[in-house]
Every structure is written in structure tokens, then in C-alpha cells.
Amino acid sequence: MGLGGYLAWTAVAREIVQSGKAKKLLPCEVHGGQYLKIVESEIWKNNPYITTDYEQYKNGNAQPLQLNNPIANYCKKDTPTRAYHRYDKHIIEQICEFYGLENPLLKCELFFSKDECSNVNRVVSELDKNFITIEPESKTNYTRNRVYPFDKWQKIVNSLSKKVQVVQIGRKGSRPLENTVNLLGHTSFREAALLIGKSRIFLSSEGGLTHASTTTDTPALVVLTGYQHEKMVAYPQNINVDISSHGPCGLKQECPECRQDSIRHDWREIVNIVEKKLCL
Numbered sequence: 001m002g003l004g005g006y007l008a009w010t011a012v013a014r015e016i017v018q019s020g021k022a023k024k025l026l027p028c029e030v031h032g033g034q035y036l037k038i039v040e041s042e043i044w045k046n047n048p049y050i051t052t053d054y055e056q057y058k059n060g061n062a063q064p065l066q067l068n069n070p071i072a073n074y075c076k077k078d079t080p081t082r083a084y085h086r087y088d089k090h091i092i093e094q095i096c097e098f099y100g101l102e103n104p105l106l107k108c109e110l111f112f113s114k115d116e117c118s119n120v121n122r123v124v125s126e127l128d129k130n131f132i133t134i135e136p137e138s139k140t141n142y143t144r145n146r147v148y149p150f151d152k153w154q155k156i157v158n159s160l161s162k163k164v165q166v167v168q169i170g171r172k173g174s175r176p177l178e179n180t181v182n183l184l185g186h187t188s189f190r191e192a193a194l195l196i197g198k199s200r201i202f203l204s205s206e207g208g209l210t211h212a213s214t215t216t217d218t219p220a221l222v223v224l225t226g227y228q229h230e231k232m233v234a235y236p237q238n239i240n241v242d243i244s245s246h247g248p249c250g251l252k253q254e255c256p257e258c259r260q261d262s263i264r265h266d267w268r269e270i271v272n273i274v275e276k277k278l279c280l
Contacts, residue, residue: 002139003189004208006043007215009067010109011092013049015101016065024051024062030069039067042190046111072098074232083143083250087229094232106235110215112194120187120194127181131165132274133199135192135209137174145227145251145258148205148243150175152267156203159271163280169195169209196220200278203270206233213238221273225258227251239273 006027013025027039027050044050056062066072072095077084086094096104136153138146154177157166161179168177169192172185187195192209196202197216204210205223213220214235221239224230226247234240243265246257274280 002208003041003043004211006039006041006067007108007110007208007211008091008095009065010043010047010050011104011107012095012099013047013065014109015096015104016063016099017049019101021099021101022063024056025049025065026051026054026057026062027065027067030064030066036064042188043110045190046113047109048111049109069098081251081253083252085228085232085248085250087232087248089231090234091232106214107237108211108214110190110193110212112190116188116191116194120191120198123183123187123195124198127167128165130278131167131181131199132160132201132203132278133167133169133196134177134180134203135168135170135207136177136204137170138205138207143227143252145249145255146205146207146225147262148223148225148265149262152262152265153177153203155267156270156274159268160274160280163275164200164278167195167199201239201274203274210235210238219277221270221277223270226261227255227258239277241270241273 016022029037038052040052051062074086074091074094075083076086090106092104092106136150157177157179160166166180168180168182170184174184176182193212193215196213197218199218202213202220210220210222219238224240224242226244226249229248230242243261245261249255
């Protein structure tokens with residue numbers, strides 16, 4: 001499970017605790033029906049709903065939050081070539097359904113430290129008062145079919161950068177866009193989420209940082225392909241640009257239809273949406 005998956009569970013944890021079903025939750029995986037493995041992640045840092053202290057679980061002050069529970073998993077069948085998803089509801093809604101919770105708030109949770117806030121404030125102090133953030137890369141180790149073409153992101157940036165400062169965030173070693181402030185590798189994942197919150201809008205394809213963007217009040221413009229269904233991954237507070245003509249295909253190998261959709265899509269639609277949203 002990636003950081004985006006863990007972020008979805010932060011929303012579930014909030015809903016469980018606020019409903020009174022538990023005081024604290026211990027993120028874990030259960031193996032062999034008995035072995036409980038505690039799952040450590042930067043995503044849980046400072047989270048008041050979550051603990052990774054096994055003693056709290058032993059003392060009855062924390063309930064297990066089983067991240068690998070197959071009943072709560074939106075992926076109902078996983079083969080070497082395709083993932084078969086349940087997509088009638090958002091991922092968060094599907095997991096909450098297992099816990100008997102209805103109508104959860106579709107918003108993930110990150111609780112930032114003073115040091116993280118100070119680090120990001122230093123970065124922001126060197127940027128324009130109004131700026132936007134972008135992450136054009138998509139992880140391809142599981143599937144390539146969420147990718148929006150890099151050359152189209154470049155055209156989008158070329159157009160928008162004439163009117164507003166564009167800041168690129170993401171992992172060190174990612175491909176840099178021209179006409180941006182390059183902050184690749186300059187922030188942690190959590191700090192990148194906080195930086196998104198300081199920007200006017202965040203642009204990306206579906207991925208970890210689009211989940212993280214919901215922890216702030218900044219909207220994200222998210223490009224969705226035919227790999228996943230919009231109902232399953234789209235947050236209502238975001239601007240979701242669905243370019244699919246098919247699907248959800250769930251294919252791990254390259255999908256010709258996903259590829260054609262990305263080739264056919266007019267990148268100017270994204271520019272127009274951003275300009276209208278920001279009154280540029």
C-alpha cells in the first residue's frame with residue numbers, strides 16, 4: 001500500500017474515533033489469522049486518532065485498524081495483468097461501510113509539526129504571493145495507465161506561467177518541467193502537502209499527493225484516466241477532469257485505450273479551467 005492508501009485510512013480512523021467506536025486505532029496487518037504486524041508510516045505522525053504503541057493495544061486502549069482486511073479492500077481481485085476494483089463508492093466510503101459507518105467526510109488527515117510548518121514557511125517566503133503547485137509524474141511500478149503525458153503538462157505550464165508562478169513539487173530525480181520553480185526533492189511528502197496548502201491550486205494526475213491535498217483547503221485539479229472509476233477516487237472538493245472513454249480497465253500492462261485517451265485530450269481544457277478558477 002502506498003502513501004495515498006494510508007491517507008485514505010486516516011479518514012477512516014477519524015470517522016471510527018469520532019463515532020465513539022474506539023479511543024485510538026493501531027494500524028496493522030494481520031497475517032496467518034494471528035500474527036499482527038504494526039504498520040509504521042510518516043502519514044500517522046501526530047495523528048490524534050492513531051497510535052503505533054503496541055502497549056496501548058495490549059492495555060485495551062487502542063483497537064486494531066487492519067489495513068490488509070480483504071473485506072474492506074476496494075480491490076476485489078488482483079491478477080498479474082489486471083486489478084478488479086469495486087467502484088460504486090469512494091474508497092473511504094467502502095472501508096467505512098465495513099465498520100458500519102455511513103456518509104463519511106471525504107477528506108484525509110495530516111497533522112503537521114511546528115518544524116514542518118516553519119520549513120514550508122521559509123520556502124513560501126521566497127515565492128510569489130500567489131503561486132500554484134504541480135506534480136506531473138505518476139508512479140508506474142504498478143500501472144502506467146494513470147499517466148498524463150509529460151509534454152502536455154509542459155504545454156500547460158508554458159501557458160499558465162505567463163500569468164502565475166508555477167512550483168513543481170515531487171521526488172528527487174523526477175523529470176523537471178521548464179518555466180517552473182523546481183522544488184523536486186526539497187520537501188518531504190508531508191511538507192509537499194503543506195506547500196500545496198499554501199498554493200492557490202494543485203495540478204496532478206491521481207496519486208498520493210492528490211489524496212494529501214485534501215488535508216488542506218486548497219483545491220486540486222486531478223486528471224483521471226480510464227484505469228480507475230471517478231466514483232472510487234475523486235474527492236468532491238477537487239476539480240476532477242475525467243479524460244476516459246472507457247473503463248475502468250484496471251489494467252497493469254499498458255492499456256491502448258488509456259493511451260489514446262491521453263493523446264486525444266486537449267490540454268487547453270486544463271489551462272482554461274485553471275484560468276477561470278483563479279480569475280487569471
